[in-house]
Structures are given as C-alpha cells and as structure tokens.
Amino acid sequence: MTSWLLAHGSSVPLCVLLGCVVLAVCAEASSGGTSVCWSPSITSCAECLRRGPQCAWCFKEDFLRGAEQSHRCDLSENLRRRGCDPEFMEQLETKVEVNATLSSTQVSPRDISITLRPGSEASFIVAVKQLEHYPVDLYYLVDVSASMQENLDHLKTVGVALSLRMTEYTSDLWMGFGSFVDKPVSPYINVHPSKINNPCSDYEIRCRPAHGFHHVLSMTGNMTEFTRVIKRQRISGNMDTPEGGLDAMLQAAVCQGAVGWRPEAKRLLLLMTDQPSHLALDSRLAGIVVPHDGLCHLENNIYTGSTKMDHPSLGQLSDKLLENHIYPIFAVEKQQYQWYEELVDLIPGSYLGKLGLFHAPNLIELVADAYKTLLSEVAVSVSVEDKAVSRFWVSVSPLCPDGSTAKDQRCSGVQPDQTVYFNITIGQHSCDDDGKDEDVTVMVRPVGYNESTVVRIHSKCRCNCGTMGRCHDDDQAPCRGAQHGISQEPRPDTMKDSDPSRNCRADGSNLDCSGRGVCECGRCVCEQSKLGVVFGKYCEMDDFSCLYEGEVLCGGRGVCSSGECVCVDGWTGVSCGCPTSTASCQSSNGLLCSGRGRCVCGKCVCDDPKLSGNFCERCPTCQSTQKSTCKSVNCNRSHGLSQKEAEHCKTCAPLIDNLNDVSERVSSRRLVGTFLSVCALTLLCGLVVVAVSRLLLQKRGRSSGGAVEDGGYHCTGKDLSYIPTTNEKTVTYRRDRPPDRPVEMHIQVPKMPLGDPWQC
Structure with missing residues (x-):
C-alpha cells in the first residue's frame, strides 16, 4: 500500500499520503515488526533468551541475510514466518525427566532431572505415603x-x-x-x-x-x-x-x-x-x-x-x-x-x-x-544449594487425602497407608554472574521420613550456538548451518578477489548492498529501518515496501525484493494474489472460458464485450449475427456430423440454448403487454359512454321544466334586506416624510344592484 501511494503521489493529497505512511508503520509494528523479544542491543543468543521464556534465537546461516544480529531474536512464530525452521531455533527448553529405576516405599519419585533457562519453570508431583507399624x-x-x-x-x-x-x-x-x-x-x-x-x-x-x-x-x-x-x-x-x-x-x-x-x-x-x-x-x-x-x-x-x-x-x-x-x-x-x-x-x-x-x-x-x-502430619521441605538459592524459587502445594489443599504446606490427620501429593514448582530467576551453565541439586525431604526426592537441575545459561560472527567466527562453529546439512558459501576472508566490495553488489548494480547497507568483510550488513527489516544477500529484500494482500505482505505467498513481490510457484500478480492455475476457468464443455475468453487471476475475461457469464457463455445480443450461422448446421442429427460440424455445434450449443431462452422470455412479455392494452382500451370506452349518457340526460331535463330566465339564478329562503348598498372605508396613510399631520381619505364602493343576478 505504501509503495502504491508513493508511485501515485501526484494524484493523492500530501496529508493523506503521510497519514497512510504512518498507518502502515503502525500496522507493521502491531503485526509483529517489534516484539518483547526484539531489541537493537541484542547481539547474541544468550542475551536473547534472557529476554523471556517466549523468545527464540535463529542460528540459520542465511536467515535474513545481511540483517542485523538483533533480528535473529524474536518470538518463535515470527521467526518461522520469516523462514527460520524450528530445527534452527535456540529457544526455551524445559524438560522434566523421572528416573523410575529407583524403588521407593514412602516417597516417589526418588530422582528427577530438570532443564531450565532463566524465566522458565517446571512442575512435578511428589507422593508421600504413610506406612503402618514402621520401625x-x-x-x-x-x-x-x-x-x-x-x-x-x-x-x-x-x-x-x-x-x-x-x-x-x-x-x-x-x-x-x-x-x-x-x-x-x-x-x-x-x-x-x-x-x-x-x-x-x-x-x-x-x-x-x-x-x-x-x-x-x-x-x-x-x-x-x-x-x-x-x-x-x-x-x-x-x-x-x-x-x-x-x-x-x-x-x-x-x-x-x-x-x-x-x-x-x-x-x-x-x-x-x-x-x-x-x-x-x-x-x-x-x-x-x-x-x-x-x-x-x-x-x-x-x-x-x-x-x-x-x-x-x-x-x-x-x-x-x-x-x-x-x-x-x-x-x-x-x-x-x-x-x-x-x-x-x-x-x-x-x-x-x-x-x-x-x-x-x-x-x-x-x-x-x-x-x-x-x-x-505430613509436610515436605525443599532446599536449594546455598550457591544458587538466590537464582531459583520454589512453590509447594499439597493435596491431602481428604481432597483439600492445605495452606500451610502440610496435611494433618493422615492415617496409615494414605498418600499425600505435593505439587512442586521450581523456577529460575537468572544465571550466575559469569553466565555459565551450571548444575544445581534441590532436595525435597518429607519431614521425618528416611526417604527423599533428589531434583537435579541443569541450568542452561549458554546457547548451543552463539553470535553469528561475520569475519572470524571459528569459535562459533557449532552454530553454523553446515552441521544441519546446509552448504556454506566460501568465507569472505578466504576469497582472493582484490575488491572485497564486489561481493556486496548484485549483478548489474554499482551500489554496495543496494544502497541500504554497508559492506563488511565482503558481506552486506543491512541498515535498520523503522518501517521493518531489511535483509538479503545484497539488502535487496525487506518486509514492508511491497503491496499487501489480506493485511499480509505479498499475501503471504512471496517475498518482497526491490519493492516487488516475488511469488512462490502457483501464484502471480503484484501482490501474489492471483493463482496461475486455470482450472477455475474451465466451462462445462471443457473449454477454457467457453473458447471465447482468457483466464486472468482465476476468472474469465471475455474477448467480446457482448459476451457475459462466469465462463463467457452468454450473449443476448448475438442472435442476429450468429443465429443463422449456428442454424446452418442441423445439430439435431444424431449421426452423420463431420468433426468440424460437431465442434461447431459444440460451440453454438450454449448460444442456441441462450437464444431460445431469450425468445421464450420475449414471447411471454409480448403476451402480457397485449392483454394489458386490451384491458385499458375497454376501460376507456366505458368511461366515454358514461359521460355522453349523462350529458344527454341533463339536456332532456332542462327542456321539460321550462327555460331559465336570462339564465339567472335566484336565491330563495333568504332576506335580501341585509345586503348593503355601499361599502364605506376610511383610509389613513403617511408619506415617507409626512407633513404636520397625516392625510385621511374617505372611499365609497358601490355594491351590486339587487336586481342583478346573484350567485349564492
């Protein structure tokens, strides 16, 4: 989205453009661009794992090639999404192993081995059984x-x-x-x-x-x-x-x-x-x-x-x-x-x-x-070696035979042959100051019992791998990808090329590291960007400058290289949103788009704008031009058709069916229109007959009753003396600049004579 706005910036207001860029940055940050694990100061696996139990370090040789070391530290799901397989991850690994070979009569298990890292914890159950008639x-x-x-x-x-x-x-x-x-x-x-x-x-x-x-x-x-x-x-x-x-x-x-x-x-x-x-x-x-x-x-x-x-x-x-x-x-x-x-x-x-x-x-x-x-009374005491007591914590929760959970870490009223279960959790705060792996022994002793549980903790403070050095990293050999079956490139410091920067330029380019990094020891170290991660052998790849499909860069079906999506097999398009398969465009007759179009991004694009339908099978306006052509061959014959005629009939069949459907629809519409026209004409004729009949009846009535004098009409039942002969009204008016006093006018309006015709 950001790259599209930058390309079409001339037609987009500047404020909108800047707003979208900010939204894109925020969306990237919220979608995993940064996490609780990532920090620009992290340069080693040990530092990464100290960030928390959810953090992981990717030691794959070519992971995000050229990116800063800190980008190797992230949430495990983010590392997998960026191409780091689980076998190349150093991450929190909590193990609890019980040694079942040691027999016990009162306390079990007798021996437990735990692997912890800083920030991790492990839980296990210790069962204590009360015996009867004990020495x-x-x-x-x-x-x-x-x-x-x-x-x-x-x-x-x-x-x-x-x-x-x-x-x-x-x-x-x-x-x-x-x-x-x-x-x-x-x-x-x-x-x-x-x-x-x-x-x-x-x-x-x-x-x-x-x-x-x-x-x-x-x-x-x-x-x-x-x-x-x-x-x-x-x-x-x-x-x-x-x-x-x-x-x-x-x-x-x-x-x-x-x-x-x-x-x-x-x-x-x-x-x-x-x-x-x-x-x-x-x-x-x-x-x-x-x-x-x-x-x-x-x-x-x-x-x-x-x-x-x-x-x-x-x-x-x-x-x-x-x-x-x-x-x-x-x-x-x-x-x-x-x-x-x-x-x-x-x-x-x-x-x-x-x-x-x-x-x-x-x-x-x-x-x-x-x-x-x-x-x-059955209780346990958990003791950690003095040298490591400050780096570990212990929690004990007993489950008594009556089903209750005791608050004071002991159960009372336990009878012979009953068992008390203690859920014990041991966690690690930190490593020793020197950061070395260490083995710590924790004793779980049921009070007064002559049996106990030995917990052997292997504290992992170092990684199997370490920092991925760039020039001289022989001491980090166990971290390199070759031990996992990945062939390594020749080391830059052993190359005999007189220009070490040449290894940092892509073919046909004069820019070191695509202009987005620096060349160190014959390898590109990509710059850090607030928009996302820049990586690749020549820093040509990133995770922010290409189009998004469904809120995922390149639709999750490709990688972003030089601002363009490089799609995986089976997908194409600017955002890798189009499948290259044409199976979705095949019509029922087996032809691609009924033989009248092209399959583009899984959909048919018809060659003729007159055609329509999902498979270009419809053409309502093609009757006059193609009907005669399609009817020139008698497709109803079951035998005797040549191969060319058979293919012609196969092509025309959808059209003829479509034309027949259109003809049937037109005939139906014409029949309904004729019926409505007849109904309207009948109604109009009826209204004319009624009007003429009424006029004739009125004329006949006037002739039988005598002529009306002067065509006048006299009101009856009324006393006409109340009607005034004149209407008088006094009007006072003023000028814009009146004289000393206003002018009054007296107006008389004569009324209609009583002898004149009056209509009530």
Whole structure:
C-alpha cells in the first residue's frame, strides 16, 4: 500500500499520503515488526533468551541475510514466518525427566532431572505415603546438670514400660542415650582446678565433669541394656542458666554412624531439659567466634568441637534434622514451656511436650502422643544449594487425602497407608554472574521420613550456538548451518578477489548492498529501518515496501525484493494474489472460458464485450449475427456430423440454448403487454359512454321544466334586506416624510344592484 501511494503521489493529497505512511508503520509494528523479544542491543543468543521464556534465537546461516544480529531474536512464530525452521531455533527448553529405576516405599519419585533457562519453570508431583507399624529409633538426649538429678532417676524405669506402650504403633523399637551440659569453658563453667573435674565439690558430691555432648549408648533393641546404662548415669554442673542443648542435638543428628540411626526407621530425638538453650553467637562470651560447620566431631564418643566452634543457629539445626530425617521432641518443664514454644515454630516437624514432673508414666505418654501426632502430619521441605538459592524459587502445594489443599504446606490427620501429593514448582530467576551453565541439586525431604526426592537441575545459561560472527567466527562453529546439512558459501576472508566490495553488489548494480547497507568483510550488513527489516544477500529484500494482500505482505505467498513481490510457484500478480492455475476457468464443455475468453487471476475475461457469464457463455445480443450461422448446421442429427460440424455445434450449443431462452422470455412479455392494452382500451370506452349518457340526460331535463330566465339564478329562503348598498372605508396613510399631520381619505364602493343576478 505504501509503495502504491508513493508511485501515485501526484494524484493523492500530501496529508493523506503521510497519514497512510504512518498507518502502515503502525500496522507493521502491531503485526509483529517489534516484539518483547526484539531489541537493537541484542547481539547474541544468550542475551536473547534472557529476554523471556517466549523468545527464540535463529542460528540459520542465511536467515535474513545481511540483517542485523538483533533480528535473529524474536518470538518463535515470527521467526518461522520469516523462514527460520524450528530445527534452527535456540529457544526455551524445559524438560522434566523421572528416573523410575529407583524403588521407593514412602516417597516417589526418588530422582528427577530438570532443564531450565532463566524465566522458565517446571512442575512435578511428589507422593508421600504413610506406612503402618514402621520401625522406630528413639534417642534420649538428657540434660544432666545438677538440677536434673531427680528427673534422671525417673528415667531408670522408663525403658521397658515405653517399649510395651509403643507396641501399639510399632513392633520394632530401638533406643539410644546421650547426655549434655554446656561448653566446658569459662564463663559457662567454673574453671577453678578444683571445679573442673568435680563441679559439685562444694556440696561434697561426686559429679561428672561438664561436657558439651557425650554419646553414651548407641541404638539397641535390648531394653535391659538401656535400663542398665541409665542407672549408671551421674549428674554434672555448670555456672549459667542456659544449657548447650541445641549444640548437642546437632551432634546427635549428624553423627549417624556413632549413634546408630537405622536407615529404614522413623527417627525420634527426645531432648529432656529444665532450662533454655544457648543460641548462635552466645559463644562470643567465651571468645569462640568460629561458626559451626554442621559436621560430626566425636572422638571416643566425646564432642571435641564444643570449645572450638560456636553454637549452631536454628536454621542450621533445622536443616541438619531434615537432612537426616529426624523428628525432634522437646520434653521441658512448665517454667520453660513458653521459651521452647517459640523455638519449635522455627524447626519443621518438631513436637513440644509440657511436663510437670519427669515421671516415667508422663514420659511414656509424651513419647507415644508425639509419635502419633508427628506421623499424622505430613509436610515436605525443599532446599536449594546455598550457591544458587538466590537464582531459583520454589512453590509447594499439597493435596491431602481428604481432597483439600492445605495452606500451610502440610496435611494433618493422615492415617496409615494414605498418600499425600505435593505439587512442586521450581523456577529460575537468572544465571550466575559469569553466565555459565551450571548444575544445581534441590532436595525435597518429607519431614521425618528416611526417604527423599533428589531434583537435579541443569541450568542452561549458554546457547548451543552463539553470535553469528561475520569475519572470524571459528569459535562459533557449532552454530553454523553446515552441521544441519546446509552448504556454506566460501568465507569472505578466504576469497582472493582484490575488491572485497564486489561481493556486496548484485549483478548489474554499482551500489554496495543496494544502497541500504554497508559492506563488511565482503558481506552486506543491512541498515535498520523503522518501517521493518531489511535483509538479503545484497539488502535487496525487506518486509514492508511491497503491496499487501489480506493485511499480509505479498499475501503471504512471496517475498518482497526491490519493492516487488516475488511469488512462490502457483501464484502471480503484484501482490501474489492471483493463482496461475486455470482450472477455475474451465466451462462445462471443457473449454477454457467457453473458447471465447482468457483466464486472468482465476476468472474469465471475455474477448467480446457482448459476451457475459462466469465462463463467457452468454450473449443476448448475438442472435442476429450468429443465429443463422449456428442454424446452418442441423445439430439435431444424431449421426452423420463431420468433426468440424460437431465442434461447431459444440460451440453454438450454449448460444442456441441462450437464444431460445431469450425468445421464450420475449414471447411471454409480448403476451402480457397485449392483454394489458386490451384491458385499458375497454376501460376507456366505458368511461366515454358514461359521460355522453349523462350529458344527454341533463339536456332532456332542462327542456321539460321550462327555460331559465336570462339564465339567472335566484336565491330563495333568504332576506335580501341585509345586503348593503355601499361599502364605506376610511383610509389613513403617511408619506415617507409626512407633513404636520397625516392625510385621511374617505372611499365609497358601490355594491351590486339587487336586481342583478346573484350567485349564492
């Protein structure tokens, strides 16, 4: 449309011309000339894909030849429309692959591989099944400071009774034991030589030395052995009120080999204390500033890192409990309940029990209730590697057995053999600063379960291809079209032509790159236009300067080259809107346009203006000139016609049929006209007869009644005295410049004498 206006500008007002050009530019922009993906600053595939998950990069060697690199980045549908096949596109590729070879009884699947790019996301389902009568490992971690003396005595009878009580939930209960006090350094303990080995020397009681954590008994199913070990335990002592319970909990969780946690068992870690615990950074009081490394530091079952590393943070402790599939249970006295109540909210899968006294029955019911509650709540924790936690996001949506969707990412009231489904979505924000591909591991851990799902994310931040270099791009060899079966042209830098610009000129042209680009390294780099894209080997092609057909350049059936549409096979015309096939012009007799015309753009154009019809089969005015010719041959004969006569009859048949149709229509019209004429003449004659008859009757009536005197007519029944003899009227008038007073005239108009004839 724009090119047509420019060609006919002399007959079009300038304002209309400029308006149409603006509309054409706007239409091109709205139809995909620009998109959220395209930007003139984009010069590589990686930059393109960072624009969003919908963007794609075309690395086809001859795609839009000569166009700027930025035009290789666009929506995938726009690239396909411009001739880039899907196999030449680098685009968002999200894959989710499940490794079904790993068996599982509680959590499935066990292993998932995901491929992500920045801006993309992937979803998968993790199923968690609650089993019945599962093996249970219970580890007692007891505060043995002096204030716990009475509570420690109550533990001596708890082993056998607890084993009997837990038979309701499991037939395989193993128990272990460990103790803690606090870090054995000042100011937590008294470092006087007489107090180090016996903190209770002032009370003449033999106590154990203070310790951060002492692993006493590994997991065992022998309840007699458990009771024997408990009976041998003695208390210790320290200076300050808080204890080192969280520090000891971390060691009991991570030292799996020493503690003897069974891989197939539910793991319960029971902390018994009557005081709050130290938190991270508290160790600075003792000059300890090294953060805890989260590892096991046991030598001869004694925690050796207690005097070297700080207390663990709540986040670190929570991660280690989840990582090792451990349910923490806090058994505390009423005075410390509020402090631990705020603590357990920060540790997933934990349970808090309030005890007035640490008697055996109370402890047994606490453990049984905690186990039952913890098993009925199913939740998952998703953790990303620290190095990549800022570049990924995670969303968890559980579907509970009752069909509800929990808001707090956990399901309660889950019964044995029921399954909870977690819909987990992982998305990638960005790549690392160096832009390299990386592999990231994400752990999906059902809280308290000894099985988990490993999600391996392959983050693609680089493209298989890269920038399409113009002079030296050996490093981009994987991007070039030759690997996909496209023959490459000789490289410009290896050509021996003395004039490198010669390769940028079309045959017969003296302009480099058709005047719409610059020649670099023997190749045309086309200019950027606000109207659209300029491309081609010599920048001779574009997507805006040709005529549009159905709002699509060249009707979508050709390419625009040098301002003209070059149509694909089967189409022709200035806008590729005309099919070259003549099948639509063949008449019923098999001839093209009945043998009397040409097929132009799929329609018949008759040779004679007298002809009409879709196939030039009609000629109402041809009767006088061709009727005799067509009737010269007796086409009604069934035999004896020569080949020439048969062809003649075949040509004349439509005309004779048409003439017969016309004759029949003319005869019908004449018959109707004659009938209407007779009706009109009859009606007219009737009216004349009626008029003459009336005149004769009036004349006869006047003769019988006497002549009318003077032809006058007298009014009767009226008193004629009221009729005035004259009509008087006074008229006052003024001149344009009247005198001192106006002039009055008196006029008398005589009336008709009474004796004159009067018509009422």
